[in-house]
Amino acid sequence: MHPREIYNLLLDSASTDTVVKEIIIGLTWTYCSSEGIGLCMSPGQPTRTLPWSGTLVNQKIKDLAPWLKSWDSYQATIGMAAINAVINASSSLIAASAPLYPKVSGNLAVFEHFLPLIRGKKVVVIGRYPGLSQYEQEIDLKVLERQPSSQDLPDTACEYILPEADWVFLTATSIVNKTFPRLVELSQNAKLVLMGPTVPWLPELGEMGIDYLAGVTVTHQELLRQTIAEGGGTRIFETGVQYRVLELAS
Known part of the structure; x- marks a missing residue:
């Protein structure tokens, strides 16, 4: 399997009608709560113009997952966190x-x-x-x-x-x-x-x-959520x- 195939693999793995319960874009980590918890490192460049802010909760994971392919770093981050919320909730690995x-x-x-x-x-x-x-x-x-x-x-x-x-x-x-x-x-x-x-x-x-x-x-889901919301980076490991x-x- 060619490494380029990872994008189709991830989208196939997250093709679910399950909806997003919460998304937090912290300083270091982006957090998505759905079936499980998905994480992705946040973009390094802050921005004041995210046009979709306030619209993501209750969207279907399968509709946000394709954002992973976006060249917009914030969209790609949201897509990855959403995908991980599904994959890592049920992976046997x-x-x-x-x-x-x-x-x-x-x-x-x-x-x-x-x-x-x-x-x-x-x-x-x-x-x-x-x-x-x-x-x-x-x-x-x-x-x-x-x-x-x-x-x-x-x-x-x-x-x-x-x-x-x-x-x-x-x-x-x-x-x-x-x-x-x-x-x-x-x-x-x-x-x-x-x-x-x-x-x-x-x-x-x-x-x-x-x-x-x-x-x-x-x-510890609640402490993880709080740490990310309060700007935590390596602190999430503690x-x-x-x-x-x-x-x-x-």
């Missing part, structure tokens, strides 16, 4: 996955989990996660960033860096910003981990070249979600 009980917080739990496998390997991470630099002594780490700091490489370096990597950690936000198909293609020589609260728990991702899913489950990891069969 979640029960099969292993919960992480890390000594480190947030996204670092994923890198801590994989550390025995990636030590001494060429590792590329898409996106600079807070605290990631602590692993630079143990792994050959390169970070690709759309807005790079002096420690990072620009995202355009992906064409050269990813084919040489042993392991690639890919944020699921790449689905929303449409870079997913190309980044997956470039990472075919590596073990590929799709990670983050935006991850849809779908087995077909294994057919697209994803080796591991590192997504989240909701542990209040409302837990990382889980699953190796996919290709």
Whole structure:
């Protein structure tokens, strides 16, 4: 299955008449309540002009899901959160996955989990996660960033860096910003981990070249909702979600 097919797969998986109960666009996370809870990272650019504000509750998921294909970052984010609210409410993969009980917080739990496998390997991470630099002594780490700091490489370096990597950690936000198909293609020589609260728990991702899913489950819905509404970013890992990891069969 070609990675480009992920968009049709996600829309097919969310073809339901179930309606949206609530949507919150927080500073860092967008939250959709429907059959279950769906998350997606919010766009980085604030805006005052969202013409559909106040109209989304009681809309059918199947009508909002196609927004994922939009080039408008806010529409695409709403679409992904709505899709995840359906997929992650009933996915059998979640029960099969292993919960992480890390000594480190947030996204670092994923890198801590994989550390025995990636030590001494060429590792590329898409996106600079807070605290990631602590692993630079143990792994050959390169970070690709759309807005790079002096420690990072620009995202355009992906064409050269990813084919040489042993392991690639890919944020699921790449689905929303449409870079997913190309980044997956470039990472075919590596073990590929799709990670983050935006991850849809779908087995077909294994057919697209994803080796591991590192997504989240909701542990406390009300606290998660409150944390997102109050502007929480990495704080959601302390209040409302837990990382889980699953190796996919290709």
